[in-house]
Amino acid sequence: MKIVNARIIVCSPGRNFVTLKIETDEGIYGLGDGTLNGRELAVASYLTDHVLPCLIGRDPFQTEDIWQYLYRGAYWRRGPVTMAAIAAVDMALWDIKGKALGTPVYNLLGGRSRDGVLVYAHAHGADIEEALDDVGKHLEMGYLAIRVQSGIPGVASTYGVPTSNRPYEPAERGLPSESRWSTEDYLRHVPKLFERVRNQFGEQVALLHDCHHRLTPIEAARLGKDLEPFRLFWMEDPLPAELQEGFALIRQHTTTPIATGEVLNSIWDAQELISCQWIDYIRMTLVHSGGFTHLKKIADYAALYHVRTGCHGATDLSPVTMAGALHFGLAINNFGIQEHMPHTAETDLVFPHSYHFEAGYMYPGDAPGLGVDIDEKLASTFPYHRAYLPVNRKMDGTLFNW
Ligand code: CS2
Ligand code: MG
Numbered sequence: 001m002k003i004v005n006a007r008i009i010v011c012s013p014g015r016n017f018v019t020l021k022i023e024t025d026e027g028i029y030g031l032g033d034g035t036l037n038g039r040e041l042a043v044a045s046y047l048t049d050h051v052l053p054c055l056i057g058r059d060p061f062q063t064e065d066i067w068q069y070l071y072r073g074a075y076w077r078r079g080p081v082t083m084a085a086i087a088a089v090d091m092a093l094w095d096i097k098g099k100a101l102g103t104p105v106y107n108l109l110g111g112r113s114r115d116g117v118l119v120y121a122h123a124h125g126a127d128i129e130e131a132l133d134d135v136g137k138h139l140e141m142g143y144l145a146i147r148v149q150s151g152i153p154g155v156a157s158t159y160g161v162p163t164s165n166r167p168y169e170p171a172e173r174g175l176p177s178e179s180r181w182s183t184e185d186y187l188r189h190v191p192k193l194f195e196r197v198r199n200q201f202g203e204q205v206a207l208l209h210d211c212h213h214r215l216t217p218i219e220a221a222r223l224g225k226d227l228e229p230f231r232l233f234w235m236e237d238p239l240p241a242e243l244q245e246g247f248a249l250i251r252q253h254t255t256t257p258i259a260t261g262e263v264l265n266s267i268w269d270a271q272e273l274i275s276c277q278w279i280d281y282i283r284m285t286l287v288h289s290g291g292f293t294h295l296k297k298i299a300d301y302a303a304l305y306h307v308r309t310g311c312h313g314a315t316d317l318s319p320v321t322m323a324g325a326l327h328f329g330l331a332i333n334n335f336g337i338q339e340h341m342p343h344t345a346e347t348d349l350v351f352p353h354s355y356h357f358e359a360g361y362m363y364p365g366d367a368p369g370l371g372v373d374i375d376e377k378l379a380s381t382f383p384y385h386r387a388y389l390p391v392n393r394k395m396d397g398t399l400f401n402w
Contacts, residue, residue: 001026001100003060006052006092008034008044011379013346015171016040016387017318019374020047020088022096024060030095031374033287033324034088036080037316038171038389046085050074055089060096067293083265083290090291091324091370098369105324105370109296109331116361117329119313119340120145120208120233124161124168127151128196135197135205144360145206145233145337150193154185159212159402169315169341171387178391181400183214187223194230206233206337213240213263213401214392217249224254233337234259234281234310240401241269247278257281262312265289267298274307281310281336287321288312292328299332308336315341319351323372326355326364338362350379 005023010016018034034043051070058066070086071077098105106112121143125131131150138146149160157179162168170177190209197207209232215223220238227235236259239246250258261283264270273279282302289295299309309332311325322343329338340362343351353372354365365371392402 001028001060003055003058006055008048009374009376009379010040010044010384011350011382012384013350013379013382014344015169015316015347016384017347018044018088019318019320020092021374022055022060022089022092024096026100028096028099030060030092030099031320031370031372032088032090032092032095032291033318033320034084035287035316035318035321036084038387039081040384042081043084043088046081047088051085051089060093061100063090063093063097063293066090066093067290071290078266078268080263080265080288083294084288086294087287087289087291090293091286091320094292094324095369102368104327104364104366104368105292106327106331106364109292109328111331113331113333114335116358116363117326117335117338118145118360119143119338119357119362120147120206122147122149122160122168122341124149125151126161127153128193131193132196132200135201139201139205142357142359145208147208147210148193148197149210150189152182152185152189155182156180158186159214160210167315167341167344171316171389173385173387176388176391178393179402180395181214181392182395183219186214187219187226190223191226191230194227194232198230203231208233208236210236211238213237215239217246220250221253224250224256224258227256228254232256236260236283237262241273244270244272244278247273248276251278259283259310262288266294267301270298271301274302274305277305277307279307281308283310283312285312285317285321286324286328287317292324295328296332299334303334308334310336311338313339313341315343315347319343319347319353320370320372323353323355323364323370326362327370330364346382350375350382
């Protein structure tokens with residue numbers, strides 16, 4: 001089998017997605033996700049202008065050699081654009097491999113290790129009352145694990161809480177919006193939120209929270225201690241993740257489990273976090289961490305240190321990544337939990353797929369390969385629009401982390 005063609009499909013059914021389609025001389029094709037929210041065309045160009053010409057004529061079964069060729073052969077290694085481009089190729093090749101062998105990708109990753117993939121939903125509200133209502137709604141939908149975010153008194157807008165009735169998940173078309181932030185108000189508010197959630201919904205539901213990179217180590221240590229009575233499943237992204245040893249200080253002060261990794265893109269970005277056991281869940285995902293070939297190595301390395309996976313799964317990752325994440329989550333032993341933000345109906349129409357949700361778990365389906373496709377004709381009716389993630393400033397205007 002040989003690769004005879006490879007091309008990028010950029011579409012925007014409500015938000016931008018970059019999809020790679022690799023075609024073979026036997027009529028089988030594979031799909032890969034190369035979406036990098038807010039910088040999509042950088043990945044599209046990296047693939048179209050630099051990578052795809054190198055694929056023509058290669059054997060699509062050679063996933064390891066092609067991964068190494070794209071990683072080492074670029075000379076300039078790592079980074080979100082490079083690793084998203086490599087991920088798109090890698091995911092498409094695993095899709096081809098599964099289709100050619102007539103088996104779902106999870107069987108190429110070790111086969112089923114569990115019946116279903118535990119997922120968590122996003123509940124939010126402009127205030128605690130609204131957030132409680134949304135938690136109740138997601139419990140009724142059957143979720144067993146729920147991330148809870150709420151507006152903060154005194155802060156006009158915050159991460160994870162929509163300011164309209166549309167589902168929350170930037171990027172917004174037009175130039176970056178700007179928000180103002182108060183860590184002090186946030187640290188006072190979050191323990192009150194989770195005290196109310198636990199009082200209303202009890203101990204059974206797994207509760208998660210995303211700090212979204214906005215604390216210092218000592219602030220995160222304080223929040224972790226304040227949240228201990230509410231026994232969170234995890235406190236996510238307490239810090240920006242560049243300084244891995246910053247997580248050590250959090251660990252000295254609190255037993256609240258820590259998750260991080262969605263903005264990381266190679267094992268080297270998390271090697272200390274994992275080997276020093278400064279985190280409990282690694283959130284790196286297929287599309288931003290080099291695809292199956294690299295993420296399986298990361299999960300296997302994490303398993304040595306009691307670290308489980310908790311892959312990122314926001315709506316700015318396409319249904320191709322969602323499908324792949326479910327195959328991955330079904331197969332690996334040290335699976336922790338999978339994020340699930342349902343895509344819009346228009347996105348699901350562009351990307352028909354065999355995965356589904358049922359009673360708190362998701363199932364990838366048994367179609368050969370990834371079990372996801374792209375309706376190119378429909379995709380072409382949703383042209384790309386430049387969009388940006390927001391920019392965040394402290395109350396005094398200091399540029400801060402969004
Ligand atoms: C968030 C994401 O899902 C999460 O945990 O951190 O919504 C993140 O803000 C977006 O993926 C950024 O594009
Ligand atoms: Mg997050």
